[in-house]
Structures are given as structure tokens and as C-alpha cells.
Amino acid sequence: MSTPERMPLEQQITLIELVDRVLNKGVVLTGDITLSVAGVDLVYVGLRVLLASVSTLERLHEPEAA
Amino acid sequence: MLHLYAVVEGLDDLPRLAGVAGAPLGRLAVDGVEAIVSEHAVAEVEPSDAAVLEHAGVIDAAMAGSSAILPARFGRGFPDGRSLEEALRHEREELTRALERVRRCVEFGVRMLAPVEQPPDPTGPLNGADYMRARLGELERSETLAATVHLALAERSRECERVASPMSRLLLSGVYLVPVRHAAAFQDEVRRLERAHRDLGFLCTGPWPPYSFAAIGDDER
Numbered sequence: 001m002s003t004p005e006r007m008p009l010e011q012q013i014t015l016i017e018l019v020d021r022v023l024n025k026g027v028v029l030t031g032d033i034t035l036s037v038a039g040v041d042l043v044y045v046g047l048r049v050l051l052a053s054v055s056t057l058e059r060l061h062e063p064e065a066a
Numbered sequence: 067m068l069h070l071y072a073v074v075e076g077l078d079d080l081p082r083l084a085g086v087a088g089a090p091l092g093r094l095a096v097d098g099v100e101a102i103v104s105e106h107a108v109a110e111v112e113p114s115d116a117a118v119l120e121h122a123g124v125i126d127a128a129m130a131g132s133s134a135i136l137p138a139r140f141g142r143g144f145p146d147g148r149s150l151e152e153a154l155r156h157e158r159e160e161l162t163r164a165l166e167r168v169r170r171c172v173e174f175g176v177r178m179l180a181p182v183e184q185p186p187d188p189t190g191p192l193n194g195a196d197y198m199r200a201r202l203g204e205l206e207r208s209e210t211l212a213a214t215v216h217l218a219l220a221e222r223s224r225e226c227e228r229v230a231s232p233m234s235r236l237l238l239s240g241v242y243l244v245p246v247r248h249a250a251a252f253q254d255e256v257r258r259l260e261r262a263h264r265d266l267g268f269l270c271t272g273p274w275p276p277y278s279f280a281a282i283g284d285d286e287r
Contacts, residue, residue, distance in 0.1 A: 014271055017175055021277035022118050026139035027164065028281070029153040032070060 067143040068094075068150055069111050071102040071124045072275075075134040075165045081127030086111050086120045094147060096154040099161050102128055103150065110142045129275045134169040136161065136280040160282040168280065171224055171243050172273035174252060178215055178238040179267035180208065211266075212238040215259055222252045225279055237266070241278040249273050 069086055077100060080091045085104035094101045102124065111117060118140060125137045144150040154161070192200060216238055220226045223242040231239050244252045253270065260268040 013269055017271045017274075018122055019118055021137070021274065022122050022140050023113060024139070025137075025277035026280050027073060027136040027161070028139050028141065029070065029073075029150070030156055030283075031144055031149050031153045032138075032141035 067106055067109060067111075067145055068103045068147060069106060069121075069143045070138045070141060070150065071104070071121060072128050072138050073136040073154075073161050073165070074100050074102060074128055074132040075169070077102070077128060077132040079131060081124055081131065083123065083127055084120075085124055086117045091124065094150060094154070096151050097158050099154050099158050099165075101150060101154060103144075106143070113140050125275050134165040135275055136164055136168065136282075137275045137277045138280075157282060164280060164282050167225070168243065168276040170246050171276055171279075172246055172249055173276045173278055174242045174244055174249075174256075174270060174272035175274070175278075176215075176219060176238065176240050176242065176256060177236060177267075177269040178212060178263075179269070180235045180237050181265055181267075208237050211263070215263075216240055218255060218259060219252070222248060222255055227278065243276055243279045244273075246273075 069089070071085065071091075075098075077093070080093055080102065083091070085091050087106065089104035089106055092103050092105065094103055121140050125135065129135045129137075144153070216226070216228050219240065219242050223244050225243040227241050229239040229241065231237075242252065256268060256270045260266075
């Protein structure tokens with residue numbers, strides 16, 4: 001997806017999860033061939049972005065913990 | 067070709083919005099199972115950023131107006147109405163069962179992450195065997211914790227699935243099918259778990275349409 005780094009973290013995560021669901025999950029009927037872009041790569045890329053974002057998330061949560 | 071958005075039950079009206087690439091939405095019913103589609107002159111619809119969001123937008127809107135929905139995976143589409151009708155007829159029983167399973171339910175995704183860095187052991191260097199034992203103990207504690215959290219969330223779900231994680235920091239990745247009327251209680255439970263484990267990162271997304279619980283046939287979990 002385009003320029004996710006400019007979006008707030010919560011939105012980034014939601015977008016990654018949305019794309020994962022639309023391309024990798026959901027019902028598939030006989031005759032509807034699924035797309036080759038779907039698969040492990042997308043989820044893995046998404047997760048990497050997610051994990052990279054966690055330090056930001058942890059900073060967001062610090063005031064609560066204090 | 068026909069692009070498929072979802073299989074629905076008890077849909078009053080089609081969502082008042084356009085589908086992928088501005089195409090008008092249509093409905094196609096066979097023996098009580100109904101599909102939401104749009105017709106396109108092109109051979110196949112590309113899953114661009116916009117198309118993915120439009121596909122998801124139709125599913126969100128259709129979910130609000132129906133009693134049960136199986137979101138469709140973004141596919142290459144059906145050549146014509148007849149081929150889709152055949153598929154619906156052929157898989158009617160399984161679709162009906164799947165609709166029953168997800169009726170009035172939403173989905174949540176929950177991830178639990180270990181802290182970014184493991185602090186070095188202050189007691190000094192360990193020999194290889196001690197290190198291995200310490201590391202194994204750590205992994206066992208992590209797994210016990212992940213299993214406990216998963217169980218607490220599973221108890222509030224109609225169905226759930228723990229997804230295998232490709233990364234050790236991601237202690238838990240799960241999807242949970244939750245009745246709409248218990249959705250707030252589920253989110254409260256996630257917040258309670260988060261407060262109980264402040265050193266861990268919790269990510270909860272949703273409520274989603276039940277994408278992860280819509281599979282039928284060979285895909286069925």
C-alpha cells in the first residue's frame with residue numbers, strides 16, 4: 001500500500017490487517033481463482049511493519065503506566 | 067465478468083454505494099443463498115489500493131444490512147452470472163452452514179508482543195548450558211502466558227484460531243469470532259489483560275466482518 005509511514009500507527013495496523021483479510025481470508029467459491037499476490041509475503045511484510053511500529057506504540061502507552 | 071463481494075443472508079437492500087471502480091452493485095440469489103456482485107467489462111479487476119478498500123467498504127455496508135455475511139476473498143471473478151449461480155448452487159449447503167456459524171458475529175484480531183529487547187542478565191556471563199536453560203525457561207514462560215491470554219479470549223468467543231507466528235517476539239497472534247452483543251465485553255477483557263501485562267504490547271483490531279471465519283470446503287478450519 002502507498003506511504004503507510006505517514007499514517008498514524010493505529011491506522012497503519014488496521015490497514016495492514018484489512019489488506020491481509022481482503023486478499024488472504026474470506027470465502028472462496030469454486031470458479032473464483034484467488035490472486036497470486038496473496039500469500040505469506042504480504043502477511044510477513046505487514047508484520048514487519050507492525051513490529052517496527054511497536055516501539056512507537058510502547059512510547060504511546062508509557063504515560064498510562066506511570 | 068462478475069466481481070464477488072460477499073455471500074449474505076437476510077439482506078434488505080443493497081448498500082447505497084458503488085463497488086470496485088465505480089461499478090454499480092447487484093445481487094444474485096440461488097435457493098436462499100445470495101451473492102453481492104458488480105459487473106465489469108474488463109477480464110479481471112486488479113487489486114489496487116483503491117479496489118481493496120472499495121471491496122472492503124461494500125462488505126462493511128452489507129454487513130450492517132444483513133443478518134449474516136461471508137466476506138469474499140478478492141478474486142479474479144466469474145466469467146458470467148451462470149458460472150456464479152452454479153458455484154452457489156454447488157456449495158449451497160456449506161455456505162448455509164458457514165452463514166449460520168458467523169450469524170450476528172464480528173471478528174477481532176489480537177496480537178501480543180514481547181518487549182523490544184531482553185535486558186542482559188545482571189548476574190554476569192553464563193556458560194552455554196546455563197544460558198540454554200535460562201533461554202528455554204524464558205520461552206516456556208512466554209508460551210504459558212500466551213496460552214493463558216488466548217484461553218481468556220477464547221472463552222469469550224464462539225470460535226477462535228491461534229495463528230502460527232513467524233517471529234519469536236510475536237508471542238500471540240489470534241483471531242476471535244465474537245457475538246455482536248459480547249463485543250464490548252471482549253474489548254474490556256483485552257484492556258484488562260493489557261493492564262495485567264504492562265511490559266507486553268497488545269494490539270487489538272476490530273470489530274471486523276468475519277473474514278477469518280468465512281472459509282468453506284478445503285479451506286475450512
